[in-house]
Amino acid sequence: MSERAKGMNLTLKVWRQNGPQDKGRMVTYRVEDVSPDMSFLEMLDVLNERLILEGDDPIAFDHDCREGICGMCGMVINGVAHGEQVATTTCQLHMRHFEDNAVITIEPWRAAPFPVVKDLVVDRSAFDRIIQAGGFISVPAGSAPDAHSVPVKKVDADAAFDAATCIGCGACVAACPNGSASLFTAAKITHLSLLPQGQPERASRAKAMVEQMDAEGFGGCTNTGECTAVCPKGIPLDTIAQMNRDYLKASK
Secondary structure, three states, rough: OOOOOOOOOEEEEEEOOOOOOOOEEEEEEEEEEOOOOEEHHHHHHHHHHHHHOOOOOOOOOOOOOOOOOOOOOOOOOEEEEOOOOOOOOOOOOOOOOOOOOOOOEEOOOOOOOOOOEEEEEEEOHHHHHHHHHHOOOOOOOOOOOOOOOOOOOHHHHHHHHHHHOOOOHHHHHHOOOOOOOOOHHHHHHHHHOHHHHHHHOOOHHHHHHHHHHHHHHOOOOOOOHHHHOOOOOOOHHHHHHHHHHHHHHHHH
C-alpha cells in the first residue's frame, strides 16, 4: 500500500451574497488536509460540510454532472473563469494544480445579464432566451436519416461539431471585458448554419438571436479573445466572424 498523500492547507477568499439585492462581501476560510486528488467542487463540499456542522450557512454554488458536460459549475478562480487550467471546467479542476498554503479567491460570474442569485450562483436564463429566439430547427425532418445519406463537407461537419460542443457555461461572458455573449451566441448559430438542416432559417436565426443577445444587455465584441482563451471546449474565435456574416446578410 502506498503512503497516503499529504493533505494541503488552503486559504479561501469566497464571495458571499445573500441575494440579488444584498451587498456582497469576501469571506476568508481556512481549509486543512485537502487531498490533492479532490476536484475543486469536492473541496468546496468539504468546506460546506464543516460550515453546516458549525451552524453556518454553506456556500451556494452551481453544479450538476461534475463531468464537464452540463456547464453549471461556473465560478471565477483567482481572476480566471474556471481557473487557470486550459480547456477545463471547474468540476474537472483538481487541487493538485494548487500549491500547499495557497490563497485562492473565488467569485461568481460578473456581468449585468447574470445577476447573482446567492454567493457563487448566478442567473443565466438570458442564455436560454437567446436560444429560444432562434437556436432550433423547426422544419419537419422526419425520423433520423441513415448515416451519410445527407452529404456534408468534412470541413463544415468538423466546424459544426466544434461549435456544438458549447456547454453554455458563461465563462466567455465572465472573461470578456465588455461582458459580451458573442462566442456563446455564435456557437449556437454556427453549428446549425453549417449543416443542411439549418439552411431554411439561417438568416432569421442569426438576426433573431443576435438581437435577443443585445436586448439582454450583453456587451459588444471587440475581438480581445479572452472568451476563447477560457472556453472549456476551446470554441474558436472565427465562429463570431461566421455569426457576423450571417447577421449582416440577414439585415440587408
